[in-house]
Amino acid sequence: MLPLSYAPPHPHPRLNPCPSHKPKPQSPRALPFPDALRAAAAAAAISLSLLAGNAAGAPSARAAEQPPEEICRGEDGGRGAEVKAEAVTNEQLVEEAWEVVNEGFLPDAGSRPWSPELWMQRKQDILQGSVKSRSRSHEIITKMLASLGDPYTRFLSPSDFSKMSKYDMTGIGLNLREIPDDNGSLRLMVLGLILDGPAHSAGVRQGDELLSVNGIDVRGKSAFDVSSMLQGPKETFVTIKVKHDNCGPVESMKVQRQMAARTPIFYRLEKRDNDNSSVGYIRIKEFNAVAKKDLVSALKRLQNSGASYFVLDLRDNLGGLVQAGIEIAKLFLNKGDTVIYTTGRDRQVQNTIVTDSGPLVTTPVMVLVNNRTASASEIVASALHDNCKAVLVGERTYGKGLIQSVFELHDGSGIVVTVGKYVTPDHKDINGDGIEPDYRRLPDLSEARDYLLRCQSKKLS
Secondary structure, eight states, X not given: OOOOSBOOOOOOOOOOOOOSSOOOOOOOEEEOOOHHHHHHHHTOSSOOOOBOOOOTTOOOTTTTTSOOOOOOOOXXXXXXXXXXXXXXXHHHHHHHHHHHHHHHOOGGGSSSOOOXXXXXXXXXHHTTSOOOOHHXXXXXXXXXXXXXXXXXXXXXXXXXXHHHTTOOSSSSSEEEEEEEOTTSOEEEEEEEEOTTSHHHHHTOOTTOEEEEETTEEOTTSOHHHHHHHHOOSTTOEEEEEEEOTTTSOEEEEEEEOOOOOOOOEEEEEEEETTTTEEEEEEEEOOBOTTHHHHHHHHHHHHHHTTOSEEEEEOTTOOOBOHHHHHHHHHTTSOTTOEEEEEEOSSGGGOEEEEOOSOOSOOSOEEEEEOTTOXXXXXXXXXXXXXXXXXXXXXXXXXXXXXXXEEEEOTTSOEEEEEEEEEEOTTOOXXXXXXXXXXXXXXXXXXXXHHHHHHHHHHHHO
């Protein structure tokens, strides 16, 4: 199951009335994953963030237009045998992986020339003869992806894919996705569930709608915010209310949290001798499910304690959940400000993320960066910098600006494919180049204020 770091959202499938027919086998499913998990699972380079909110089992760009099959439970409560994946031949599996790359791979992500014509020739060369075994088909897919010259595009064995699909950002073993109903209202559906996890053991099932958390109605809230509401200390309980499928009963249940995300926020109030002012210092180690909630608390406490400006330390922050980074950037931006652009061959990857409310903080901000500030951290740094909300201090950032999607193949294996890249509000490509800071050392508050005023004047002119 997944949250990931977020590939731009696919069009939401609409909810159907309860059909009487069985679900059909679906095409490969694109799953967004968090940076740390992808890096750990595949020993890849620094964080492979995606822009976010889909859960495991969410349809891919190609499958997104197909509405999900919702089946009313019978007497067995919907716990019958699962529909097995459609059998595919070894040749079909290779072609399935080839097709994913053909439809969405970002050509300039690899170190070797790529075009649809060259890729078609590659398929013809590969499939000249028969593929004798499933292990051989996996070898062919691995070599085929390696030929792209992109270190992030790679094959996942069924066991590796299974490990990645069990990522949990709620602490109770489920993931949520926002899906509009026929009236256009958003509903939070369970579209990722860890077998025998806390939620599953309590009675939650795939396709259930989440109605409330600890008595708070969650209708209209984002999946990311509600996932944070579900978080809490390990072995404590959270009470949730779910509606089983489209036609089932509403049930309230207590779920024991299995694991809790540790706070990545560390803060203190400091006094600077050179300008006789109080500064709120905040370090963010990574972007996880509780980062935004804990940062809001830190900002409010520091403001109430007299902080006249803030230092946000993103040094050595390799990323994490890109959606968490996006939500954190919004805390400092004006309504309508651009957080980040995403570009790619597929129109569903082309997106503009904007702020939908006013800032929590209006005082000057200095963001500390270095050559290990990467991915989601670079999104935050560039968003605040390009919108004249912060000065950047330190070293040039790492330069990880590619977007990956994870696709499940029909035999339970998967492939990670680079499908897009991030572009800053000032239309600069993050990938490879990184972001150049404004200062090498912390400036005085007055100097930082003057810089931001000049930046704002330039934008208005």
